[in-house]
Amino acid sequence: xxxxILLLAGAVLLLSTRTTxxxxxxxxxxxxxxxxxxxxxxxxxxxxxxxxxxxxxKVAVAPVGILAFVRANPKAGDLRPSLAAPVRLLxxxxxxxxxxxxxxxxxxxxxxxxxxxxxxxxxxxxxxxHRNLLSHVIGLLVLGTxxxxxxxxxxxxxxxxxxxxxxxxxxVATFIGLALVRAFFAHNAVLDVDALRSLRG
Amino acid sequence: xxxxxxxxxxxxxxxxxxxxPQRASRRVARLVLAFVAALLPFAAAGSVDGLSLVFAxxxxxxxxxxxxxxxxxxxxxxxxxxxxxSSKPVYFILLGAFWSAMLLVVLAANFAVxxxxxxLTTLATAFLVGYSGEPAALEAAWKYxxxxxxxxxxxxxxxxxxxxTSIADGLAPTAALSWTAIEGHGLRGSTVLxxxxxxxxxxxxxxxxxxxxxxxxxxxxxxxAPAPISALLSGVLVxxxxxxIMRALGVASALGVGSFASSLLxxxxxxxxxxxxxxxxxQTDIKRLLAYSTVEHAGIVAIALGFGGPLGWFAxxxxxxxxxxxxxxxxxxxxxxQRERGATEIRRLHGLWNASVSGRILLGSLAALSGTPxxxxxxxxxxxxxxxxxxxxxxxxxxxxxxxxxxxxxxARAAIEIAAGAAPGRSAHIHARSARPYARLAAxxxxxxxxxxxxxxxxxxxxxxxxxxxxxxxxxxxx
Numbered sequence: 001x002x003x004x005i006l007l008l009a010g011a012v013l014l015l016s017t018r019t020t021x022x023x024x025x026x027x028x029x030x031x032x033x034x035x036x037x038x039x040x041x042x043x044x045x046x047x048x049x050x051x052x053x054x055x056x057x058k059v060a061v062a063p064v065g066i067l068a069f070v071r072a073n074p075k076a077g078d079l080r081p082s083l084a085a086p087v088r089l090l091x092x093x094x095x096x097x098x099x100x101x102x103x104x105x106x107x108x109x110x111x112x113x114x115x116x117x118x119x120x121x122x123x124x125x126x127x128x129x130h131r132n133l134l135s136h137v138i139g140l141l142v143l144g145t146x147x148x149x150x151x152x153x154x155x156x157x158x159x160x161x162x163x164x165x166x167x168x169x170x171x172v173a174t175f176i177g178l179a180l181v182r183a184f185f186a187h188n189a190v191l192d193v194d195a196l197r198s199l200r201g
Numbered sequence: 202x203x204x205x206x207x208x209x210x211x212x213x214x215x216x217x218x219x220x221x222p223q224r225a226s227r228r229v230a231r232l233v234l235a236f237v238a239a240l241l242p243f244a245a246a247g248s249v250d251g252l253s254l255v256f257a258x259x260x261x262x263x264x265x266x267x268x269x270x271x272x273x274x275x276x277x278x279x280x281x282x283x284x285x286x287s288s289k290p291v292y293f294i295l296l297g298a299f300w301s302a303m304l305l306v307v308l309a310a311n312f313a314v315x316x317x318x319x320x321l322t323t324l325a326t327a328f329l330v331g332y333s334g335e336p337a338a339l340e341a342a343w344k345y346x347x348x349x350x351x352x353x354x355x356x357x358x359x360x361x362x363x364x365x366t367s368i369a370d371g372l373a374p375t376a377a378l379s380w381t382a383i384e385g386h387g388l389r390g391s392t393v394l395x396x397x398x399x400x401x402x403x404x405x406x407x408x409x410x411x412x413x414x415x416x417x418x419x420x421x422x423x424x425x426a427p428a429p430i431s432a433l434l435s436g437v438l439v440x441x442x443x444x445x446i447m448r449a450l451g452v453a454s455a456l457g458v459g460s461f462a463s464s465l466l467x468x469x470x471x472x473x474x475x476x477x478x479x480x481x482x483x484q485t486d487i488k489r490l491l492a493y494s495t496v497e498h499a500g501i502v503a504i505a506l507g508f509g510g511p512l513g514w515f516a517x518x519x520x521x522x523x524x525x526x527x528x529x530x531x532x533x534x535x536x537x538x539q540r541e542r543g544a545t546e547i548r549r550l551h552g553l554w555n556a557s558v559s560g561r562i563l564l565g566s567l568a569a570l571s572g573t574p575x576x577x578x579x580x581x582x583x584x585x586x587x588x589x590x591x592x593x594x595x596x597x598x599x600x601x602x603x604x605x606x607x608x609x610x611x612x613a614r615a616a617i618e619i620a621a622g623a624a625p626g627r628s629a630h631i632h633a634r635s636a637r638p639y640a641r642l643a644a645x646x647x648x649x650x651x652x653x654x655x656x657x658x659x660x661x662x663x664x665x666x667x668x669x670x671x672x673x674x675x676x677x678x679x680x
Binding site: 136147150158160172175177184188 | 285286313316317320321323324327328331334336337339340342343344346347350351353354357358360361362364365368374377378393394397
């Protein structure tokens with residue numbers, strides 16, 4: 001069940017054309033992973049506190065911040081994908097197949113290996129496929145979520161370290177990402193990554 | 202406890218200075234407290250190993266120089282830029298946070314805290330790179346944020362895999378990320394997982410170190426940041442990322458994948474040197490040339506580590522220290538020259554030899570960075586070549602030497618163009634304020650950094666050199 005939810009959420013990230021659609025896919029993915037990670041996070045007060053902060057950042061602060069920005073600046077709602085929809089669909093299939101094939105036999109029966117690799121690939125794919133800078137913030141958050149899931153699966157006895165990583169990943173992407181987006185939009189009135197091409201060579 | 206105090210001091214002092222009421226008193230307090238913050242890590246000398254101590258010294262020395270330089274060159278012309286973070290108080294607080302984060306990296310005892318420090322450097326420096334708030338600076342900050350965030354996410358994935366391998370091999374969870382514990386335990390688990398973990402860590406931290414092909418953010422960020430921040434990014438942040446790779450390399454040997462990690466690093470290094478050498482030949486902006494030179498020097502350290510052994514490790518550490526001072530001096534002078542001429546394009550900097558002291562120091566720094574004697578980098582590059590010969594790694598060595606030649610040619614060409622010609626008249630000096638005491642402080646800071654790069658030529662025979670040799674012998678497996 002959890003596999004299917006994460007698979008669909010990952011597909012939504014790549015197939016969306018509007019920021020709000022992508023946010024729905026991201027929030028579903030983040031909540032699903034948070035629910036999966038939560039039992040390990042309960043093992044100590046520190047890990048629980050860090051889990052609460054990272055969940056708050058990923059599930060509430062970042063989505064609300066992005067949504068508020070899009071509402072105030074409707075032009076930021078277009079994700080401006082650089083690939084056509086059929087190609088993006090093909091990419092989703094390729095990511096799923098690669099993730100399925102890339103599961104490391106040395107990890108034995110560690111659950112959700114393929115799904116974790118798939119989420120990481122979707123995070124990187126989101127950064128590449130869409131030209132809207134807000135989608136890049138979401139891509140970084142997705143990548144961080146994938147790494148958090150990997151941490152919960154591979155090192156369940158180290159919840160503090162895993163949650164520390166999750167919290168700072170979310171902190172960097174949310175605060176710096178949104179602050180730079182805001183400053184960039186104030187200059188250019190567009191959020192297209194193609195506008196970031198003045199520094200070359 | 203002393204480690205925690207040393208790490209927190211730069212940020213705490215930067216915040217504390219805001220409480221000093223008068224502007225002049227605040228300046229003095231900032232300089233005095235920077236000296237105290239720079240000295241504090243030495244109190245932790247007994248609690249950390251030689252490698253951490255070497256890097257803590259480097260971070261402290263250059264953190265202090267950057268603060269002095271900032272107080273000097275930026276004292277008179279603070280202008281509020283376009284962004285909300287473009288103000289003097291925010292600048293010094295972010296500088297303090299950056300300094301603290303780098304100390305956290307080099308004084309950490311395990312990979313989780315080290316990763317946290319690297320992550321915190323991103324948090325502090327993204328705003329410093331985009332400090333001016335101008336479109337080009339914001340573009341540089343964005344690239345820095347995205348590429349380095351992806352890099353450190355992969356590094357975290359590698360750390361998680363390392364933890365899994367350690368715990369599966371019987372190490373207690375509390376010690377699973379401690380390099381001392383892993384090296385002492387001598388793990389022999391899955392080679393596939395160990396290789397994957399180390400490769401992810403090298404690629405992840407290598408992104409922050411600016412190793413090619415993950416270097417795309419570096420030339421933009423280092424050229425668009427304010428001069429003291431460029432100096433810290435090039436001289437120390439890259440060194441901190443390379444320090445993380447050194448720790449990963451130490452663990453790789455304990456995991457039985459040392460030769461795999463060495464080969465990977467040697468090739469990353471060789472590729473970085475040659476890519477940087479080629480791109481340096483096409484540069485028309487002095488700060489961008491210096492930024493690409495950082496990619497080259499990060500590659501030299503990586504290739505030396507890849508060659509391995511006590512000689513390779515010593516060459517890497519020596520090169521790293523010498524580069525940090527030479528590059529800082531170069532960026533400091535580029536900042537002063539940019540202020541004097543209002544430009545960083547090489548063609549507009551002609552006649553610098555006759556124009557000002559800072560121009561002559563810049564040319565001296567370029568000579569140091571090109572590996573010309575009598576500077577420390579000349580000695581360290583010879584040591585790197587000797588380490589390659591000793592390791593019989595001929596292919597990466599050959600590629601690296603070609604890169605050395607290209608980089609030398611690029612710097613020599615720029616230096617000749619900058620030095621030659623007549624200096625423009627006084628009226629062409631857009632922001633000439635060399636008479637002011639704080640501007641003189643900036644020039645003195647650049648001179649001190651270049652002097653260190655020069656003095657380091659005798660480092661192998663000094664007391665600090667003995668510490669480096671002992672550290673290299675311990676990690677590199679020598680006597």
